[in-house]
Amino acid sequence: MLASIRPVLRAIGVTVVPEAAQLDEPQWVALEEIVRGALVSRPRALQRQFVLLVRAIQWLAALRYGRPFTALDPQRRERFLSQLQNAPVLILRRGIWGLRTLLLMGYYGREAGGRAIGYRADPRGWKARS
C-alpha cells in the first residue's frame, strides 16, 4: 500500500519529525510498518483517502511552487504543510491531522523513538528508578 508513495511519505515524515532524517533504512521500514499496521485496521475508503492525500500533497506543491513536494527545501515543505493544516476546508485540515498523526505514531511509537526523548516508564514503577 505504501510502496507507491514511499518517497513522498518519507519527505512528509521528515517535515513532521525533523529527526526522522537521521533514520536508517531498517528504521524507516519499522516506522512505515507501524503506519501500515494502523491503516489496514481502518476502512478501505480511508486507506484510499490516505494514499490520495499523500499524492495530492506532492502535486499541489508543484502547483504552488512549480516543484513537487519532494523537490522543496525543508522550510518550504514545512510552510506548505502548515498552509494545508490551516486550510479553510475541513477535509484538508483533518487529512493533514490524520497524516501527521500516523507519522508521529510511526516515529514515537517505536521503542527507539521513546528512548530518544527520554521516556522511561517501566512496569516496575518506582523500583526501576531506585
Add this chain to the structure above:
Amino acid sequence: MLLLERGPRFRDHEFTGRELEMAPLLYADSGGFLSADGTMTLAFARCYGGSTVVYTGTSLTAPERVIRAWGVPDLEHADLVTRSRRYLGENNVHLLPPEELNDNNRLFALGARKAGYAVEQFPVNVKGCQGSSLCNLGCPNQAKQGTNRVQLPAAERGGVEVVTRAEVLRIDPDRSLAVRVSPTAGAIGLPSEWAPGDYRVEAHVVICAAGTLGTNPLLLRSPLPLPRSLGRGFTCHPALIIVALHPQPITNDVGHPKSFYVDRGAEEGFVLETCMYFPFTTAKALAGFGPLHSAVMRAYQRQQQILVLSTDRADDRNRIGVDRDGGPVVHYRFAPDVVAKLTRGNRAAARICFAAGATHVHAPFADPPLIGARDAGRIDELIAARHWKPGKQSITSAHLMGGCRMGRSAADSVTDSWGRVHGVPWLRVADASLFPDALEINPYLTIMALADRVAEGVRAEVATLSG
C-alpha cells in the same frame, strides 16, 4: 445469569505497558475512534472489565448539583451517594500518601494553589500500586481495582457465566439475542469460553451494559419498539492536553499519573486534571509538527502535563447512530460554549504551569502554541478561541455518556430512573448511556452506582419478568 463480553480476557502477564502493543488490544480503533466528521477521537476499551481496565481509577462521587440538574424523576443524589460508598469500599478507594506522588502531580498542586485555584486530591482505587504510570494501558501490576479485578471475578465465583469474545449482534422482540463468538486472533488473550460461531441466547431479562458506544448501537440495530430519542443527547467532556516545560527534569513517567484536579465545572465549565501520556499520545496531543513540535517532545523528561476537560451540554444533534455494518457512528458538533470552556481551561492550565515554575507552555489554543514565561501576563490575549479550528487540534474524549437518557416517559427519554426501557420492561440499560447530561466529573463510580440501582430493580421484578 450469563454475561456476554465482546472483548477478550487477558492474562496478567500480557499487560506489558508498551503503548503500541497494548492500545490495539485494549481499545476500539487503538483508542483513536473518530467522530463522524473526524474532528475528535474517542477512547473506549473492549475487553473483560471494559474501560475500567484502562482508566486511572479516579473515584469521585457525583456532584449533587449535577444530579439535581438532571431532573430525573425518582433519582435522588443521596441514593447514588449511598451506592457509590459501597464501591468506594469494595474497590479500596483512598488517597495516595505524599511520598507516592511524583513531581508532575506536585507541581500541579503547587501551581494551582499559587494561581489561586482550589486543588483537590483524587481518591483512587489501587491496591499495591507500584507507580508504573501505565494505568491507561492496563495496570501491569494488577493494582488497579477495576471490574476485571473485583466485581467480575466475584460474579463468576457466585455462579455468573462469563463468555468473552462474544458480540451481541441484535436483541429480538422474543427476548432472544443473536450472538457471534469470534475465534482468537493471534496469541494474545484467552480464547472464548464458547466455541467460535453464531448462537441464539434466550433470556427473561436483558441488561445492556456495553458502554455508550456499545449499548446505543446494539439497541439501534435491534428490531424493537424503542423510544425515538435513542442515541440522542450524547455528551463526552471534550478534552485537550496542555504541556509545560520546566527548567530541569521532573518525575513524570513514574508514579500514579492522576493525583490532583481543579474543578471549575460549576463556575467556568471546565475541569483540570493531572495527566502524563506516552510518547505517541503526547506527540498526537501537541499542535502542529516540525521543529517546534520536536523540541517539545525532546523535552519529555521536563514535561508537566494537564488534561483540560470541558463540561458539554446534552444536545439532541449530538447523537450516536450506526453505519451500514451496525457499528457506532458519533455525530458531534462543537458548540461555541464548549470551545469557550476549553479556551478558559487552556488559560487556567497555562497559569498553573507558569505559577509552578514552567519556562514554556504549549497550549493548543495559541498560535504559535508555545508561550514563553516572559509572556505569562498575556495568556488571555495569546490563548483564544479564534485559534481553534475543527480538525486541526487534537480533541479527545474518554468520558462517553448518554443516548439512553433516563426520564419520565418515552416522549422525553429512553429509560426510567431504574434503567427500564420505556415500553420494553424486560430490557434494561446499566451504563453511562443512562446519563441525561454530562456528569462533569470522571464517571465510573456513578456508572457503578446506577448499575447497582438497575440490578436492584431487576432483582425486585425478576419473578414477574420470568413468568
